Amino acid sequence: MIPTHIPFQARFRHQQEGAADTFSFKPVAAWDVDGDALVVDESKGCLRLASGYSNFAGVFPADDVFVGVIPGGGWEVLYDVEGEPVVEPLVAWRVRQDGVLVATDTDKDGFTFAPSSLGNFVRLVAPGEPRPISLDETE
Template identity: 35%
Template sequence: MIPATEAYTARYKVETDQRTHYETRPIVAWDDAGYALVADTKKGRLVRANKDSNFAGLQLEEDAPVIAALPGGGWTALFTGDAATTNTEPVLAWHVFASGFMKPVVMERGGAPEDPTEIENFVRLIAPGEEAGHD
């Protein structure tokens, strides 16, 4: 086992009631075959991060500084609303982190920038020219 020396996280896609968001768990170590390991709190041991079917990949922790911001480019974020309605918000920018990871940015109701994929009623991102209908 090799201790994790960089702050990686495992991402897990969670889908409920036409909503999609991601949960993360820190990578604690790497096994001898090179697989990322996370703590299984129920079993009290380390397990491979990719063992769950909703595993969505690894990313460097977001502690990496933002090194650039790119325009939103016509992308929008789709959210569920009350009474089975949906609404969209424009992606204002894409934050580019030193790790190479990028995150979309929307403006939250309070006026602060926010990653739409971390908002509870987020459904998905919509590419420019794409229809907003559900998958």
């Protein structure tokens, strides 16, 4: 086992019929002798291969260290769902250690993600801004 000195995260895809894919993340705790990412399996109390999960979707550098969370404050997220606009409330803003705010949404299972990471993300809708009734209004 090789300890990780540069933070990485393993990403896991959650697919739901009729909804956009979402992702959850686990920090990479170490690397095995073959260079494969190991994550903590909380239920078994041990390390296991991230690639051993059926929904494993790769690893990436974990350069976003979050130091706080604030409510979404009336912001909304506009998605393109099969050509139709779908507006959902923004759950929160995560605050990175460098002060940058990251918009945060969640799926029905409580997994959080940045809406802009999804392929059907269109844009954020500011508080008080009229909700788009068609995707043509977003340009």
